[in-house]
Amino acid sequence: MARFVDRAVLHLQAGDGGRGCASVHREKFKPLGGPDGGNGGNGGDVILRVDPGVHTLLDFHFRPHAKAGSGKPGQGDNKDGAAGADLVLKVPDGTVVLDAGGHLVADLIGAGTEYVAAHGGRGGLGNAALASKARKAPGFALLGEPGQNAELTLELKSVADVGLVGFPSAGKSSLVSVLSAAKPKIADYPFTTLQPNLGVVEAGDETFTIADVPGLIPGASQGKGLGLEFLRHIERCSVLCHVVDCATYEPGRDPLSDIEALESELAQYTPSLAGDLADKPRLVVLNKMDVPEAKELAELVRPDLEAAGYPVFEVSTATHEGLRPLRFALAELVAADRERRPAAQPARIVVRPKAVDEAQFTVRPDPEVDGGFVVRGTRPERWIRQTDFTNEEAVGYLADRLYRLGVEDELAKQGAVPGAAVTIGDVTFDFEPMTPMGIDASDGTAGTPLGSRGTDERLHNNQRVGAAERKAMHRLRRGLPVEDHEWDDSYGSGADTAQVSDSEPER
Numbered sequence: 265m266a267r268f269v270d271r272a273v274l275h276l277q278a279g280d281g282g283r284g285c286a287s288v289h290r291e292k293f294k295p296l297g298g299p300d301g302g303n304g305g306n307g308g309d310v311i312l313r314v315d316p317g318v319h320t321l322l323d324f325h326f327r328p329h330a331k332a333g334s335g336k337p338g339q340g341d342n343k344d345g346a347a348g349a350d351l352v353l354k355v356p357d358g359t360v361v362l363d364a365g366g367h368l369v370a371d372l373i374g375a376g377t378e379y380v381a382a383h384g385g386r387g388g389l390g391n392a393a394l395a396s397k398a399r400k401a402p403g404f405a406l407l408g409e410p411g412q413n414a415e416l417t418l419e420l421k422s423v424a425d426v427g428l429v430g431f432p433s434a435g436k437s438s439l440v441s442v443l444s445a446a447k448p449k450i451a452d453y454p455f456t457t458l459q460p461n462l463g464v465v466e467a468g469d470e471t472f473t474i475a476d477v478p479g480l481i482p483g484a485s486q487g488k489g490l491g492l493e494f495l496r497h498i499e500r501c502s503v504l505c506h507v508v509d510c511a512t513y514e515p516g517r518d519p520l521s522d523i524e525a526l527e528s529e530l531a532q533y534t535p536s537l538a539g540d541l542a543d544k545p546r547l548v549v550l551n552k553m554d555v556p557e558a559k560e561l562a563e564l565v566r567p568d569l570e571a572a573g574y575p576v577f578e579v580s581t582a583t584h585e586g587l588r589p590l591r592f593a594l595a596e597l598v599a600a601d602r603e604r605r606p607a608a609q610p611a612r613i614v615v616r617p618k619a620v621d622e623a624q625f626t627v628r629p630d631p632e633v634d635g636g637f638v639v640r641g642t643r644p645e646r647w648i649r650q651t652d653f654t655n656e657e658a659v660g661y662l663a664d665r666l667y668r669l670g671v672e673d674e675l676a677k678q679g680a681v682p683g684a685a686v687t688i689g690d691v692t693f694d695f696e697p698m699t700p701m702g703i704d705a706s707d708g709t710a711g712t713p714l715g716s717r718g719t720d721e722r723l724h725n726n727q728r729v730g731a732a733e734r735k736a737m738h739r740l741r742r743g744l745p746v747e748d749h750e751w752d753d754s755y756g757s758g759a760d761t762a763q764v765s766d767s768e769p770e771r
Contacts, residue, residue, distance in 0.1 A: 279307030307384030
């Protein structure tokens with residue numbers, strides 16, 4: 265049996281970014297081929313997209329967990345990892361997306377409308393992309409950034425022009441079935457309708473949609489009956505139509521009291537979308553005119569309803585009496601509402617560049633640690649997630665990036681002392697400033713940028729003989745004098761080298 269589900273809770277996980285590769289090119293006769301590690305691929309996004317072929321949230325009710333594809337790691341020989349595949353979840357037209365706190369984050373209307381519910385993580389850079397003049401052969405790579413987690417609530421709010429409201433067994437489903445080609449369930453007991461029924465109505469040149477809401481009872485706006493679950497389906501309706509049962513045998517009920525009770529519930533219900541139910545045009549349909557007692561009651565209450573400002577129509581879904589005037593009256597109200605609406609604007613690409621002097625991070629005292637500080641910011645927190653803290657060179661590279669961003673200067677301005685606990689993201693470490701008290705810890709010169717942290721120590725121990733030294737050795741072997749050089753055979757004939765004399769000026 266088909267089920268209609270108009271509310272579902274989703275647990276989404278975007279794809280993780282692939283890890284960068286730390287690799288050195290190896291080729292015969294090229295002992296220092298240089299770094300050639302590729303970048304990791306980006307993780308896939310989780311996207312919600314409106315599909316006209318989907319009419320319920322049933323799939324998400326049974327499968328609430330979804331995860332996008334993760335990016336592949338980079339490889340040697342400058343091979344970048346493949347990006348993770350995006351996960352597209354098809355939702356019905358009129359789906360509203362709420363966050364964990366119940367706040368509206370997206371209203372998906374129109375075929376093809378998309379919302380990125382969870383962004384995939386960035387892929388880590390390989391050591392080939394991290395190479396620079398100061399760091400020619402990085403021995404590390406960046407980790408991939410984890411994908412976003414999201415817990416969202418989807419609510420389906422029917423997109424209909426006319427909404428039928430009324431007490432149980434008032435004949436709303438029957439009215440939809442005779443005005444349109446819809447075939448809702450119809451029976452002679454209350455709460456037959458357990459889900460909104462949508463139909464398409466044609467009246468001359470106008471075509472509009474009509475939906476009935478499951479029967480409302482006093483207290484529906486507070487959760488009694490089925491009202492709270494389905495009142496949201498009339499938020500988007502342009503016209504509200506009161507369907508009144510004039511042939512009811514329940515004591516204490518009459519058309520006037522039924523309409524007053526329903527209007528009270530509509531006034532107490534607060535729509536989550538923009539707009540107010542009180543501003544929507546209304547009309548009253550007195551149903552079941554094929555019953556003699558209903559005809560007499562309609563003639564009695566019609567003057568009072570018209571005096572209250574309601575257009576009144578007497579119909580019978582059994583004999584189709586009065587349906588044609590009702591159909592054209594609804595079409596006229598819908599057409600007037602469409603004319604009042606502003607014209608649809610084409611989608612525009614909005615570019616919001618960041619200000620040049622915009623702060624990229626904030627530094628605040630840590631309320632949980634005495635003398636500690638907490639650094640918040642998109643870039644510092646992302647760098648923390650992408651750093652391999654088991655690699656000292658990678659940690660040094662992170663320190664360089666934080667220094668260039670100005671984190672250390674800001675910590676010093678706020679009174680951070682060496683050894684203070686500094687928290688960035690999920691990592692807490694001791695503050696070791698590069699320039700304590702304004703003096704560079706690396707070489708003792710004030711204001712000198714740091715270039716030693718995170719560098720490759722192998723480059724400082726390079727014993728290869730340069731071209732100038734080889735030329736000097738060749739001349740000395742032939743007995744020719746070479747300025748500022750002398751022959752040194754202390755290592756034997758197999759390791760003869762030309763040494764620079766003490767008198768050579770510093771270069």
